[in-house]
Amino acid sequence: MQRIGLFLLLLFTTLFAKGQEPDTTGNITLFEKAPMGLVRFYFDDYYYLVDKNCAFKSIERVSQFLVDKNVFHADFRDFDRNGTVVLTGYHNQGVKEGLFKAYHPDGTLKWEVTFEQDRPIGDWKYYYPDGKPMLTVNYDEAVVRIMAFWDRRGRQRITDGNGSYEFRMPFTFYNEYGYPFFERKGRIRNGVPRGYWTTHMVDHNERKTLYTEEIFNDSGMLNEGYNLFSDASYRTPMAFIPTSYFYTAERLLSKPCNFDDHSGFNTYLSEKFSAMLKSSPTLTNIEDKFSYEVSLDREGNPTAVTLKDALATTELNRYLEMALNEIPFYFPSLDQEGNPIADTLVVYGNLSVNGAGQFQFHSFRIVREKQP
Incomplete structure (x- = not known):
């Protein structure tokens, strides 16, 4: 994953000065000119x-773009693969202003909200694909409040910020448990969670497995949170409301075109390693790189793991080798017909250790022997 600010500025300068389509190293095209002085982003x-x-690639944005400030400007429209509008809004030199509307794939309204100085104000209203109301979330105060909720049968379960809430959301990226959805359930009082809450993992066959238990105080703050899968307490609750990804567009982050990055598996590796190896009082201010080789069967199970490019110290490598064997699964490689095959992977990563001895693993990249 890359932040492409300076790269984008230089590329835009060339694009508009010469009137040419962008052709970056490796023939990667992240954006190009559109009619009427607009730019199309992918x-x-x-x-x-x-x-x-x-x-x-699934979304194309057509918008003005201010090269000198590296920001979107004026009205924009986002289109899906079929050319259907999925989001409209307005930026004033990179600042979100006015009404934003998102749409379901059939063109019906998905949600609407007004921004003022880059912040949502008033009610953010969500709708089911049939046009019926689903959820109203209020942003008038510092605390975000759930004010109304209707279940899929059309029954209003929360009125004026009070009632019961049961809402299913997809996992954004890869998770090692293999469940595509999680479901949040509990009581809402004065717009915030109150008392005992649960999170269940949900599979494609509607089987549910208890994942977390939480206790919220009268102010909606989490007092206790317990993850049954990892047998550990936590202090930050999982999401309550639908996640909006369009904010990411303004950060101008790019991803390589491979499934390990797209699925979030490389991000999972970063988080997994960082969670397993948190700190060391004797190791500080280190920047280093490493790689390891994984022999993988056609089901994605590691059969052998070997450290290739080691870190600088014996102590670090001892920690690292312990962590390598804790990754239970990798996405299998595919042949030309799309069938999974056994393969050998080389995984590259970086380690940063700050002045307090805290570890951060990042910039993971996977190279597959039999699949580009």
Whole structure:
């Protein structure tokens, strides 16, 4: 994943000065000129910039763009693969202002909200694909409040910020448990969660498994949170309301066109390693790189893991080798017909250790022997 600010500025300068289409190293096209002085940007489902010919490209944005400030400007429209408008809004030199509207794939309204000085104000209203109301979230105060909620049968379960809430959301990226959805359930009082809440993992066959238990105080703050899968307490609750990914577009982050990045698996590796190896009092101010080799069967199970490019110290490598064997699964490689095959992977990563000895693993990249 890359922040492309300076790269984008230089590329735009060349694009408009010479009147040419962009042709970056490796023939990657993240944006190009559109009629009437506009620019067309190419994003994946999560609003990361991707090559226009990438299989994961799913959204195209047409907007003005201020090269000197590196920001979107004026009205914009986002289109899906079928050319259907999925989002409209307005930027004033990069600042969100006025009414934003998102649409379901059939063109019906999905949600609407007004921004003022880049912040949502008033009610953010969500709708089911049939046009019926689903959820109203209020942003007038510092605390975000759920004010109304209707279930899929059309029954209003929350009125004036009070009632019961049961809402299902997809996992944004890869999770090692293999569940595509999680479901939040509990009581809402004065717009915020109150008392005992649960989160269940949900599979495609509607089987549910208890994932977390939480206790919220009268102010909606989490007092206790317990993850049954990892057998650990936590202090930050999972999401309550639908996630909006369009904010990411303004950060101008790009992703390579491969499934390990698109699925979030490389991000999962960063988080997994960082969670396993948190700190060391004897190691500080380190920047280093490493790589390891994984022999993978056709089901994605590691059969052998070997450290290739080691870190600088014996102590660090001892920690690292312990962590390598804790990754239970990798996405299998595919043959030309799309069938999973056994393969050998080389995984590259970076380690940063700050002055307090805290570890951060990042910039993971996977190279597959039998699949580009």
